[in-house]
Amino acid sequence: MNDGAGPRLSDRQRLNWLRLIRTPNVGPASFRDLVNRFGSAETALQMLPELMLSGGASRVVRIPSVDEAEVELEAARKAGARFVAIGEPDYPAVLKTIPHPPPLLAIRGGGVFALPSVAIVGARNASLAGVRMARTLAAELGDEGYAVVSGLARGIDTAAHQGSLATGTIGVLAGGLDRPYPPENIGLCEEIADRGGAIVSEMPFGWQPRAQDFPRRNRLVAGLALGLVVVEAAKRSGSLISARLAGEMGRLVFAVPGSPLDPRAGGANGLLKDGAILVTEAADVLTALSPLKGNPGTSGNALEEPPDFSAVPPPRDDERDRIVEALGPVPTDVDAIIRHTGLHPAQVFMVLLELDLAGRIERHAGGRVSLLFPD
CATH class of the missing domain: 3.40.50.450 (Rossmann fold)
Structure with a gap:
């Protein structure tokens, strides 16, 4: 995902960005990782069911339809507003300096x-x-x-x-x-x-x-x-x-x-x-x-360098298990998980992305994560 001031999204890209960020369990951090991993929101939307199941979700959440996204885009237009993406010139510059800035803002x-x-x-x-x-x-x-x-x-x-x-x-x-x-x-x-x-x-x-x-x-x-x-x-x-x-x-x-x-x-x-x-x-x-x-x-923290998901093969099931075992209810630094498991950072980020999409982890300040346990 381009975090600099770049060209505007096409209408199709904006529609898919809106569908992706409106999907349950997709927050700013997982949105960024999804787009970096798959190259576009459109491809990420296609991969979501598989990723959720890999993360241990009992069911796949419902992804907003094209029609639903178009209805929201039309609502914005009628309200005299617009959706601005993080890579676009009119996205607030200072907001880009925070950890995991919103991919889309209604303005x-x-x-x-x-x-x-x-x-x-x-x-x-x-x-x-x-x-x-x-x-x-x-x-x-x-x-x-x-x-x-x-x-x-x-x-x-x-x-x-x-x-x-x-x-x-x-x-x-x-x-x-x-x-x-x-x-x-x-x-x-x-x-x-x-x-x-x-x-x-x-x-x-x-x-x-x-x-x-x-x-x-x-x-x-x-x-x-x-x-x-x-x-x-x-x-x-x-x-x-x-x-x-x-x-x-x-x-x-x-x-x-x-x-x-x-x-x-x-x-x-x-x-x-x-x-x-x-x-x-x-x-x-x-x-x-x-x-x-x-x-x-x-004035703020520099943008985090996105992980290069293409650097290593996808994580195996036993590697996923090692990462889940390292997690608990206490917020843990991702770097500590990488050191403890000995896995490549891209593999750890990929598993955390799967767990996030499955609704099994919570993200905290400073890039820390904790495991959520069923009620």
Whole structure:
């Protein structure tokens, strides 16, 4: 799969990319490995049943049909949106630096991606002071040429988008592009798209967001920015998930201090204790981000080198067994599995791909994997 800025996909390629990424158990990592292994999404779709069975699946999952993919492409067109693939020129450059970036993004708008970006997130039940701080930061960062990224939630997210409407803001949805949440921000989504910003989602059109979809949205919020600012967050909150993900991606993490007596400040104050950059004004963010401006590739992890699946023969059954035996419920580094089994990296990656497609492993940060056991 080409991760550089290359030519656009043909209509047929885009259709097959959409079918492949919408197939159950195919995530960004397995999508990349499938396309690298078979050369195209079209061939990968043909091989999926065999790979799932090799990974131990009890049944082959249903692959979306051509008609279903065409319906989603038409839904995007009617919504004034488009699907952008990772190799295409208008795919957000900074997002390509995260581990396993989404192969396809549904985007409405998009000129704002040419700007360097900073994320602002925080409490849904924000105080008036927190809302004012988020709106002021967003406006001042926007005036300095930054796009502001957030998750379109109530409270701090909404204030951040409102503060940067005039200069460029990016809203990331946990559901489909046609299912903004919360409903009261439908009008804000329209304003963002109409005023030169962008609305982004990696979920299917028509998808109603569930609780488990918000961490995935938070990953995109962190991945679309050079740094992430937390304004008011409880000790257990989605904003802290965003901050952790940002740190794992090599992004800068900022926090606005708050009163120790306010539970909404507990998470942000904790981040400061752990080394986040203290923010009392926009200049604190601008000074830290200035060296990264104009060079998004330096702010995150380099793209992983895809395995060369053609380097060795396919793994034998006994080699598959050795890899499965090395796995367990504790997340394990893939390099450790390679060393332990003594197998070629391409063979290990191939077996992990089969297990992933069969729904038998879970992928974790840092390229680690764990074995899933049936309930």
